[in-house]
Amino acid sequence: MHGTNILEEADRLMTVCNSCRYCEGLCAVFPAMEMRRSFSDGDLNYFANLCHACGACYTDCQFSPPHEFNVNVPKTLAIARAESWAAYAWPRAFAGLFARNGLAISLIAALSVAAFIFGFTALHDRQVLFGIHSGPGAFYKLMPHNAMAALFGAAFLYAIVALVMGVRAFWRDIGEPIGMLADPPSLWQAMKDATQLRYLDGGGVGCVNEDERPSDLRKIHHHLTFYGFALCFAATCVATLYHYLIAREAPYPWWDLPVVLGTLGGIGLLIGPAGLLKEKWKRDTDLVDQQRMGMDVAFIAMLFLTSLTGMALLLLRDTAAMGPLLALHLGVVFSLFITMPYGKFVHGIYRFVALVRHARERRMMAGGV
Amino acid sequence: MVDLSRKFDCLVIGGGNAALCAAISARRAGASVLVLEGAPKFYRGGNTRHTRNMRCAHDAATDILTGPYTEQEFWEDLQLVTEGQTDEELARHMIRESKDILGWVVEQGVRWQPSLGGTLSLGRTNSFFLGGGRAMLNALYLTAERLGVDILYDAEVLDLDIDNGMFLSADLKQGDGRVSVRAATLVAAAGGFEANIEWLKQYWGEAADNFLIRGTPYNRGSILKMLLNKGVQQVGDPTQCHAVAIDARAPKFDGGIITRHDSVVFGIVVNKNAMRFYDEGEDIWPKRYAIWGRLVAAQPGQIAYIVFDASVRNSFMPTLFPPIEAGSIAELAGKFGLDAAALEKTIADFNAAVRPGTFDHTILDDCRTEGLTPPKTHWAQRIETPPYYAYPVRPGITFTYLGTRVNKQARMLMKDGRPAANMFAAGEIMAGNVLGKGYAAGIGMTIGSVFGRIAGREAAQNARN
Numbered sequence: 129m130h131g132t133n134i135l136e137e138a139d140r141l142m143t144v145c146n147s148c149r150y151c152e153g154l155c156a157v158f159p160a161m162e163m164r165r166s167f168s169d170g171d172l173n174y175f176a177n178l179c180h181a182c183g184a185c186y187t188d189c190q191f192s193p194p195h196e197f198n199v200n201v202p203k204t205l206a207i208a209r210a211e212s213w214a215a216y217a218w219p220r221a222f223a224g225l226f227a228r229n230g231l232a233i234s235l236i237a238a239l240s241v242a243a244f245i246f247g248f249t250a251l252h253d254r255q256v257l258f259g260i261h262s263g264p265g266a267f268y269k270l271m272p273h274n275a276m277a278a279l280f281g282a283a284f285l286y287a288i289v290a291l292v293m294g295v296r297a298f299w300r301d302i303g304e305p306i307g308m309l310a311d312p313p314s315l316w317q318a319m320k321d322a323t324q325l326r327y328l329d330g331g332g333v334g335c336v337n338e339d340e341r342p343s344d345l346r347k348i349h350h351h352l353t354f355y356g357f358a359l360c361f362a363a364t365c366v367a368t369l370y371h372y373l374i375a376r377e378a379p380y381p382w383w384d385l386p387v388v389l390g391t392l393g394g395i396g397l398l399i400g401p402a403g404l405l406k407e408k409w410k411r412d413t414d415l416v417d418q419q420r421m422g423m424d425v426a427f428i429a430m431l432f433l434t435s436l437t438g439m440a441l442l443l444l445r446d447t448a449a450m451g452p453l454l455a456l457h458l459g460v461v462f463s464l465f466i467t468m469p470y471g472k473f474v475h476g477i478y479r480f481v482a483l484v485r486h487a488r489e490r491r492m493m494a495g496g497v
Numbered sequence: 498m499v500d501l502s503r504k505f506d507c508l509v510i511g512g513g514n515a516a517l518c519a520a521i522s523a524r525r526a527g528a529s530v531l532v533l534e535g536a537p538k539f540y541r542g543g544n545t546r547h548t549r550n551m552r553c554a555h556d557a558a559t560d561i562l563t564g565p566y567t568e569q570e571f572w573e574d575l576q577l578v579t580e581g582q583t584d585e586e587l588a589r590h591m592i593r594e595s596k597d598i599l600g601w602v603v604e605q606g607v608r609w610q611p612s613l614g615g616t617l618s619l620g621r622t623n624s625f626f627l628g629g630g631r632a633m634l635n636a637l638y639l640t641a642e643r644l645g646v647d648i649l650y651d652a653e654v655l656d657l658d659i660d661n662g663m664f665l666s667a668d669l670k671q672g673d674g675r676v677s678v679r680a681a682t683l684v685a686a687a688g689g690f691e692a693n694i695e696w697l698k699q700y701w702g703e704a705a706d707n708f709l710i711r712g713t714p715y716n717r718g719s720i721l722k723m724l725l726n727k728g729v730q731q732v733g734d735p736t737q738c739h740a741v742a743i744d745a746r747a748p749k750f751d752g753g754i755i756t757r758h759d760s761v762v763f764g765i766v767v768n769k770n771a772m773r774f775y776d777e778g779e780d781i782w783p784k785r786y787a788i789w790g791r792l793v794a795a796q797p798g799q800i801a802y803i804v805f806d807a808s809v810r811n812s813f814m815p816t817l818f819p820p821i822e823a824g825s826i827a828e829l830a831g832k833f834g835l836d837a838a839a840l841e842k843t844i845a846d847f848n849a850a851v852r853p854g855t856f857d858h859t860i861l862d863d864c865r866t867e868g869l870t871p872p873k874t875h876w877a878q879r880i881e882t883p884p885y886y887a888y889p890v891r892p893g894i895t896f897t898y899l900g901t902r903v904n905k906q907a908r909m910l911m912k913d914g915r916p917a918a919n920m921f922a923a924g925e926i927m928a929g930n931v932l933g934k935g936y937a938a939g940i941g942m943t944i945g946s947v948f949g950r951i952a953g954r955e956a957a958q959n960a961r962n
Contacts, residue, residue: 143815143817144755146754146815147754147755147814147815147816147817148629148755148846149814150549150626150628150629150630150632150753150754151628151629151929152610152629153611153627153628154627155609165811165815183630184628184632186634187631187632187633188628188629188631188632188635189627189629190547190630190735190751190753191630191753191755194539196748196751197755246615329842331608331610331628332608332627333608333626340635340638340639341639
């Protein structure tokens with residue numbers, strides 16, 4: 129007996145799949161399944177987070193609906209995956225944020241933006257708020273650097289702690305001790321698999337989306353999103369180092385490293401999420417966990433808005449719009465940070481951990497550990 | 498919308514591997530092609546949906562095959578399983594062409610996977626489709642569509658207008674009415690008649706009611722029957738078919754691969770009288786896999802039970818339906834309504850006859866019985882470790898061998914021996930030419946691809962003349 133109905137269904141499907149195995153060449157889920165003859169809750173949560181939702185096994189399966197065996201692995205694992213994130217959420221009290229996640233994220237984002245705008249308005253008179261500020265330290269006329277660093281540092285730190293606690297719960301659930309992290313070859317393998325999205329290619333031809341014609345669009349847009357996010361994050365890190373190490377203050381000229389990284393990342397974070405949203409809209413509803421549509425869209429929208437407000441700030445920072453735009457951008461980024469542990473963002477973390485687990489299992493099978 | 502008022506160069510009836518290979522090959526040769534698939538889109542492809550691999554000759558190892566499998570060796574394997582009941586000229590021609598097919602299907606978008614182990618250890622002779630048969634079909638359909646082949650689903654053919662070996666048109670069900678489709682040539686690739694229980698009963702009697710059909714319910718043999726009724730020469734024994742022992746709890750139709758059992762070599766098989774009836778250790782499993790359907794079909798009530806114990810519980814592939822478990826042999830017998838004393842005696846006799854040896858299910862090992870009838874010649878181990886288990890099995894029919902006679906050009910032959918003017922056949926509808934009886938894994942797909950490609954090419958050429 130399993131903890132939830134969806135895990136019961138996942139167990140039923142894995143029993144079907146394990147007696148068929150036609151899909152073993154498509155991705156990592158099926159080889160991982162083949163290493164077992166029965167499945168614990170943790171095993172099923174592991175498979176669910178290992179699944180990249182490429183949909184190939186659905187299109188290739190002779191038993192997918194309308195067949196009476198009703199085998200729909202991508203959708204079942206998508207639901208199990210989302211339920212597992214809520215189960216791992218830390219602190220437990222916030223697990224509820226995963227239900228009606230789209231609404232929750234929207235409210236938190238709106239409140240966060242409102243708080244920044246309110247704060248800016250309360251603390252500054254009109255001349256400062258709509259004034260033209262330029263040159264190093266311009267942003268800090270509206271919000272002192274130390275206040276900014278303290279607030280965002282705390283939000284970021286909180287997100288990290290909450291994510292680490294969630295991952296710890298996942299680790300325990302999938303029966304892999306923390307020692308997994310001390311296995312560099314598995315980590316390296318997982319890093320390669322994750323950064324290349326190796327398993328989002330349907331075994332080589334591409335992802336299945338709106339029909340049986342595979343394409344690489346989801347993969348390309350995911351790459352733009354992920355690497356866009358990574359570049360923006362790198363821009364923030366470089367800027368922090370600039371500030372503390374060489375006392376160079378933001379805003380930086382357009383040719384300076386933080387701006388170049390941020391601009392490239394920002395472009396990726398505009399095109400990537402837009403593309404992902406478009407593909408999601410077209411996606412065959414049989415493959416989708418309809419109930420979590422809001423969660424997916426909320427995260428995509430947050431990334432898009434982060435980039436959009438950031439790019440607007442870059443373009444208009446020498447105008448009177450700088451103050452309101454800064455409030456808007458900081459509000460969006462703040463809410464992105466604090467909601468990270470309670471939304472679609474966690475998929476990347478859990479999937480990476482699942483990939484490490486898989487790499488390690490394979491090495492153990494091959495006698496490499 | 499497909500314009501059905503035009504005359505096509507080539508009409509392909511069927512929608513599986515053979516049909517699509519024929520359609521693609523005819524289209525590549527310049528012909529206009531219409532494919533009529535009788536099933537709805539999801540069920541397109543007949544039994545190809547459930548296949549996994551193809552047997553092809555090759556002279557050297559490749560990245561998907563572990564070693565050479567020469568034409569001669571393929572021929573010897575075919576002779577072995579058919580016990581000589583094959584058209585040698587046609588079979589040798591097919592084997593020769595199969596060498597080229599491995600690469601040809603890849604050009605049509607099909608992908609092979611490196612053998613990862615698991616189900617069948619046939620890495621040398623057979624190539625496995627990445628994602629299985631339905632993935633292979635999806636690739637063929639995409640290619641056919643891209644090339645401009647017209648495809649109709651739910652396209653049931655009601656009648657064929659054939660005049661003295663010359664195909665003229667086919668009548669197609671369209672809603673409540675019917676429409677006539679004209680074409681210069683016909684490729685019949687519509688499978689066997691295994692889903693037609695009434696027809697099976699003509700040869701098997703009431704026993705056919707207890708058969709389970711492993712594949713599509715759409716293979717009712719209607720095209721085959723029309724062709725035979727209109728003067729095409731028949732080939733093959735109507736009682737011959739590919740039949741394996743599958744789980745008795747499987748659905749009547751379309752249970753596919755996952756209802757099969759490969760545990761036979763690890764235990765014993767008894768009938769409803771709790772008696773053994775065949776040597777379970779005769780040969781390596783993939784080689785003898787396809788005899789057990791017929792063996793079970795010959796037993797009373799068409800049912801049998803694979804009995805084993807806890808010591809081998811995890812030695813074979815996991816199964817869809819779990820084995821029935823019991824603490825004692827008598828309790829196990831009771832769960833199936835078998836005579837407990839009879840089953841206990843059968844197992845006691847078997848256990849007493851087992852001679853010590855070194856168990857290895859990957860080779861013909863030296864674990865065997867002595868003085869037992871029938872013997873278990875390999876992998877014989879005592880059944881003595883509780884809990885005890887059993888799977889109930891019935892005959893699972895994959896496809897039938899009765900078909901249309903063809904020549905090397907895949908052209909149908911008429912009853913008087915003349916070649917048909919413009920009619921070709923490929924796949925299971927003509928498999929009986931090559932497979933008089935027996936089966937070896939993956940040959941169905943070889944027949945389909947090889948004769949499909951030939952039929953399409955010849956039909957295109959025929960249409961031009």
